[in-house]
Amino acid sequence: MSAHRPVGHNAPVVALSLIRRLVPVPVRARLRRWRAGSPDPRGLRVAYRALPGLPIGGYDATGNTHGTHLNESGDIRELDEYIRTFDPELEQNLAGVRDTLGLLHRQVAPLVSPEASLLDVGCGIGRFASLLRRPGSPSARWQYTGVERTDAIVTACRRLHPGDLFLSTGGSPTIPVPDRSADVVLASSMLQYTGDAWLTALADMARVTRQLIAVTRLPLLEQTPSTHCEQTVRYAGREETHWLLFLSRRDFEAGVASLGLRILASEPGTEAMPTTGLRENVSTHAYLLGPREMD
């Protein structure tokens, strides 16, 4: 027997549905497309522009400051503001986070011990420290170390994740750990920000890993040669510009081979990066790399 509901109970829903019907179909479709493509549930708006003529070395390839989230001086007030826009469920459902966790859980976890050590190079605010440890996940017992390029960001990471280890490169291109220190090296949305130094950065990851390198959230070009790009991030009324390199798949995979690494798995990512000045749609990819001797 269905429960009797007072007539007024559904009134707002009925009214909304009537109002929706008054909106012409093409406008409704445009709204749906806008919502589906809306940049980020936290309100970050990111735009990309190709700069094909930019001379190599014409910019500071490591000048990224992790969007508007943390400025060069590690302004904690700004960081707090950024963190407040997050909640763990939202984080878990961000496209890039899902892509990275997906590769780590599907492809990496079966190959490593349940207590594997993971070095997260370019860890940003260190969000994978807690995301990897979620109860029930195959990475729940992994030992996490985050690496960032300034002491300020590292100080902020330590404050956000007090139980975890974070190391600063101090701006050096070298990861501050000995050779073969970690079972897995993760570079999530990081390699493209090293610009023309990407192959050197990847070689250093090969130096410090014992087993695997996971390169995730990597934008790749299928039909266009590798291209320098400008990224504009707008958040909370502020705007920042960063430089990055969109590698062609051919250049990336040739670079991997030149380092004696092998592609163990590759997956399409789900982040789209519409870029002004490029004819193709740019999207991200995830790669699992290992040494050739694993053949």
Ligand SMILES: C[S@@+](CC[C@H](N)C(=O)[O-])C[C@H]1O[C@@H](n2cnc3c(N)ncnc32)[C@H](O)[C@@H]1O
């Ligand atoms: C877009 S953020 C990605 C953060 C995080 N990995 C994620 O997926 O959410 C890129 C980060 O890489 C860092 N980065 C860039 N070059 C680096 C380098 N050579 N060594 C360490 N970190 C670097 C930047 O400071 C920035 O925080």
